[in-house]
Amino acid sequence: MKKRKAVALTTTAVLSGLLLVACGAKESQQKNIQFSVPTDIASLDSTIIVDQYSYDVAGNVEEGLTRVNNKGVPDLALAKSIDVSKDGLTYTINLKSDLKWSNGDKLTAKDFVYAWQRAVDPKTGSEYAYLLGAISKANDIIAGKAAVDSLGVKADSESKLTVTLASPTPYFKFLLSQAVYYPLDQKVVEKYGKQYGTSSDKTVYNGPYMFKKEKAWTGTNKTFSIYANPNYYDKAAVKSKEIDFQVVSNANTGAQLYKQGKLDFTLLSSTDLIEANKKTKGYTTFKQARTDYIEYNQSGKNASSPAAQKALANPNIREAINLATNRSAVVDAALPGSSVATSFTPVGMSKTASGEDFATYAKQGYTYDPAKAKALWKKGMEEVGLSKVTLGLEAAGDLAPSQATANFLQTAYEQNLPGLKINLKLVPFKQRLNDAQNGNFDMVISGWGGDYAEPSTFLQLFTTGQSYNDGKFSSTDYDTAFKQATTVPDVLNPAKVDAHYKAAETFLYQGSYINPIDFQANPALMNPAIKGLDFHSTGLAFDLKTAYIK
Template identity: 30%
Template structure:
């Protein structure tokens, strides 16, 4: 969830942006610079409760425990606790993230920024007692790229030498720049210096996997937690689909002594009112909030009843159009743009979500390019476009122009289908908002196709069985690329089925360019192309963070570019 990070000093200054915040020891070698990762220390427990557990609410169920195939936030949240990558993302102040040790305790980077060597600790074990080795990373990363895996996140590893070619069936696995020099040394060769590469190594799709365990499970791998081995601080003891996921402390984890929670239960609670009630009754220990609940919890936080983590998030809500719409309508740019500009983003934030910030660009605040916020450097491109169509009549005229270009009757009334990601009351409220906006301003009829769960929603999106949909994208690392490379032709997370050779070329230029000033200009051009010139998607809201926890939860924190980090967390006075 995070892509940041000229000569070697510039490559490293960016690549270890987060590391520097934590502090690191650096020793220069002839051809490599060594970075020794350092941990964050937290207050030691006092007056711990006899039973150490947490209950955390989830808005929907996870989709899989197969880290090569996981795409949803909820699955990633579990994987981050049950597995561990080369590095981890943590925070001490809930404002800035740092890269801390994971399976690797240090790494080296060559002066040309192309070769990384990761040194693995000797005390990292799988739950069955086997050592975690460099080969486990080679296998996992190769599996992620293997076209037979069909991973939506394969493109994350495209910075690696021959990775894209292998993923497209044009190279062999042995050609990949991923090598185990021995059991404890992993060497990665990139095709070009990649400023954000280090921050990728803490993302869950890049965690290790045991070949024998994956192959023994076959196509069912990731569905039965009892058939998996884990190398993270917790194991998945139980997954009751649609209900809960229960994690237990992993005594074989190398840093188990600094994890105090014995059980962490994630409860699937779809209805907001239920979640709010359970939070006030201490049946769940943490929650977000909106509307009247948000105001009430903020007051309680001021009194010390709850702890509050707030600020800009790393995520953005958006509407996406099927650019390959079998009914033709959304294959036209002007049609898509009319639907995008017809959305009253201010009203959506104020009355529907009762929080967040209106979005007229495709990268939120908190996303850095080098050491500067991208959004503060690049104006939101949809604002200028919106000013060209100030009335409903102007928007309808834009729609009619698109209909004419498609050879359709511009005066006819068309029915479009909005795919809703759930049947709960809030999902219905969101769907009905879009329905009312488009029907009133554009004169179309909007049918709502509500599916029962998020997994079904993702399946329909993957198959292109929709016309319009809406969801959120959370940054995988701290660089604008995490918001842009998903829209390349054929990208696994390209929900809009968008394809433009010029856009693809821009993303390729960015991937080969270490100079952040040049990258900034390419990103600016790509953003305008995506949301205005092609109007492939409609950004709607920059998300914020309002996370409340009960005061008895100690050392609670939420890294921006990870879901949860529970090291040092305990309860006292529950």
């Protein structure tokens, strides 16, 4: 899922349309929005969710101290005020009065302390704990080197929170809007233990919407609904009484349901489907700050074979695979609407101090060169003593773009790299996430969407030991560049920050540590009668707080 406000703001589009009123219907009548997601959501536990689809649901039933508005700015949400010390290290936060959970429990500053301590506790295993790394002692706690209660946050009273940062973080108010920063009702979390968030009846809510017993999410069902939360502090701004969700994994089915009036939003995921629907009323494209890329298992563990392990540890072999990747052809065949990746950090997310798009500024030499790929492949294979090798390529089989990309690359790699056999492994999206996290792959097609509008939301993924560095590579040069960009004194100099981030992109490219494929866009069909739906290219993609249909 997701950055820095030292540079630019989240790209946001306010999606509005025509007001459609059925003939003879009363103006007050309201149709529930029928919203689809392409795969099952994994959890409602805001501490551990990792995928965009779970976040799109959880982010509408939960809320943090800030919430990004329709202009891409982090507004005060549960916070009444946020005061920052002159040195940028201390945040004094006062909560709004009379905040409540959906079960009636009072929401207090202690709920934030508990949630943040739970997130950084190694026992919890939160993959998003690193987003709390800006807070004093957080990284030491995550590494098991400090006590959980040493985290730099304390509740001064029921409504006052003091946060101490490890170093100035200009984008910290953006971070406060992230799911891992949401508060938790300790009583409820402890009641359900490991089952917390595995179904909608095993959690409570503090956001614009909530779940009820009717149309609940059981953890496996394909249809569920959320309802306006009567305990929400800003309930007057919530326009929909109910929003209905459907899991529609077949995009063709989604398009047909849309045309039949049974869906108001559905993603289009194949070239044929997009071409067939470009003239359909409501056709649109959402430009996400998201990059699809291939990760290589460089950990020396869990590879499919010793030969695969040796091969992917060789930089010439990795570079050969990168050079054998025809990104333009992949986009044309499998990812319509997207654009060819030229770096890991995507276009349109943030700008440099001089106003240039960061992705343009940090562009690398990722290219398609089959002749050079064959030469490097031959050299690398000789270096590791192999004449042929089988490499697994894993992708989410229940996401059409990912499956199409994998099928295309299997054929291309086997044609361009003599002696290579690709063992295609198409698995459910949930399994793909788990396999990547646990290192159970040779190569895996992953995707990352920015959490906030600043390059570190992408580049911090590959620092040594970071939980999302699934390939487990380590580069001293990369680590040094990232550290210089995010620590005093250079973090206070935007131009130097830009240069260090560009250096990190360069080290990624030179080491062929990953293989960026595309900057993702999502063509979709959306009922033009929907008003007030905010789309964000980073963080919570679809904010339904003020969305409605009349």
